[in-house]
Amino acid sequence: MYDWLIVGAGFAGSVLAERLATERNERALLIDRRNHIGGNAYDRYDDNGLLIHQYGPHIFHTNSKQIFDYLSRFTEWRFYEHRVLAEVDGMQVPIPINLDTVNKLYGLNLTSEQLQDWFAERAEKIGEIRTSEDVVVSTVGRELYEKFFRGYTRKQWGLDPSELDKSVTSRVPTRTNRDDRYFTDEFQFMPKHGYTRMFEKMVSNPNIHIMTQTDYEDIRHIVPHRRVIYTGPIDEYFNYQFGKLPYRSLRFEHVTLNKLWHQSVGVVNYPQTHDYTRVTEYKHLTGQEHAKTALTYEYPSAEGDPYYPIPKPENQELFKKYERLALATPDVWFVGRLATYRYYNMDQIVGQALATFRRINEALPVGADT
Ligand code: FAD
The missing domain is CATH 3.40.50.720 (NAD(P)-binding Rossmann-like Domain)
Incomplete structure (x- = not known):
């Protein structure tokens, strides 16, 4: 029993x-x-001995010391701050949108204060913020919304941002400084020997x-x-x-390349081009040293395992x-x-x-x- x-x-x-x-x-x-x-956080070594995340990139971040301390009983950690670039108009620029994103995209040299005004001039006034479109258009204006969010959201969800709850894009902040970290939580770490090892101990x-x-x-x-x-x-x-x-699903395509590096950061998003939404290169996340490199391409789909409510x-x-x-x-x-x-x-x-x-x-x- x-x-x-x-x-x-x-x-x-x-x-x-x-x-x-x-x-x-x-x-x-x-x-x-x-x-x-390990559930969706399961990671494993591929045929080449590269540590990959079977169900897409999982980056641990929290502001809770209690939760961090609890998990620390089962793993040592590797300090890792996640950075993401978005490929927009043929350039790779930081996302969340920050000062460097706008300066690079438009060939400008704005200061943080000037960027605030720049956003304010473009932000649309919206009575009640209900949808994902409202959130972005009312903060940075329609042009950046179209470039960074509309296509990405349509691919990711199979729905236009105007049909989706505001919670989806509220998760991505907008910054007027040069902070290019994806998360700002106090604790940002990866389990030193991977998630599966941590689960085994747990x-x-x-x-x-x-x-x-x-x-x-x-x-x-x-x-x-x-x-x-x-x-x-x-x-x-x-x-x-x-x-x-209803759930949105994903198809993961895991690829190993016979070269040291493929991209300059852990994840590159593709809001305008390709059928996949993003590409992850795991060595950035894991710190593993290896002559080859492992990537995952994510293709959103209506069918498959339940991932996103x-x-x-x-x-x-x-x-x-x-x-x-x-x-x-x-x-x-x-x-x-x-x-x-x-x-x-x-x-x-x-x-x-x-x-x-x-x-x-x-x-x-x-x-x-x-
Ligand atoms: P799960 O990990 O899904 O575990 C549930 C388990 O139950 C599954 O293994 C399933 O097989 C099993 N199960 C279900 N039904 C049955 C049944 N009838 N009989 C037997 N077994 C069953 N979170 C972050 O903090 N950082 C990230 O970077 C991050 N990235 C993510 C990326 C993707 C693509 C996705 C989809 C999620 C991401 N998450 C991330 C969220 C994270 O995956 C979840 O918070 C976490 O996995 C939830 O744990 P869980 O135990 O609730 O569910």
Whole structure:
């Protein structure tokens, strides 16, 4: 008899398995339908010995010391500040848009103060900011919106920014200084030996039994267990009874080149050209020294694994219906990005899992049912 059947071995499931096994000395069966642990953060060595991220680039960043300290129990870190360039009008310029982006693109020599005025002259007045288009057009104007955001968003989401919630482009700031870091969080690091090694250490407690290539549906009635932590898609758990929650998917093309470097930064975005949205070169992220270099091209698609919940009000309504069912389901805890139908960064999922652990402790004092 397992105390917990934990569905999904990504951050949500693995953090909870670790906490329950370590702090409550409870036995957990941690399963994943994929053939590996780590969820979407899984990384592996390719045939040439280059460390790559199977599901696209994952850069760890957080402002939470608590979350950083917790993960530091399972890994050493490599300092890494992420930088991204966008190829626009044949030039590669920093994104988020900053002083250098505008100066380079338009052959100007503006100061930070002058750039503020430059943006103000172009920003359009919009009554109520509702969509992704509104956010950008009201900050930097229509021309930069067209160059950097419109095409990229249409490729990424298959929708025009005017059809998407403001949250999508609100994630990308605009700067009038020369800061070209993609993130400004206090802690920006990569796990020194990769994410998979970190996960292996996290779930190494003998109270945790791991089964990969195992679907919840196939074992739920066979393996005796007291309670469930479910980190899979919430609509799937309830047999899609209200309909499917829409997701945007990606196809990843992993390529190894027989040269030292391909691009000058970790990620280059392509808002105007090509079918792919961006190209990642992992050696920038991992610090690995190797004569060859590994890249990933990302092609957005409607079909495939669920990656990005599509942020539209009607989809949230649908999710709320499933959430009501989840709240009324005893002994099952729904955690993680797929069970809560929202785009979360890794640190947010770790925070969500740690908060769930605290709620479990409150609801189920240790030893109460044994
Ligand atoms: P997941 O990692 O998806 O884990 C859920 C697991 O459950 C999966 O492995 C799945 O196979 C398994 N599962 C589902 N249903 C079942 C079932 N019925 N039976 C068995 N197993 C099941 N975050 C950052 O902080 N920085 C980044 O740079 C970053 N980049 C990203 C890039 C891309 C392309 C994507 C898609 C996401 C990125 N993220 C990034 C977000 C990050 O991937 C998530 O925050 C994190 O993976 C969520 O962890 P999770 O455990 O909730 O879900």
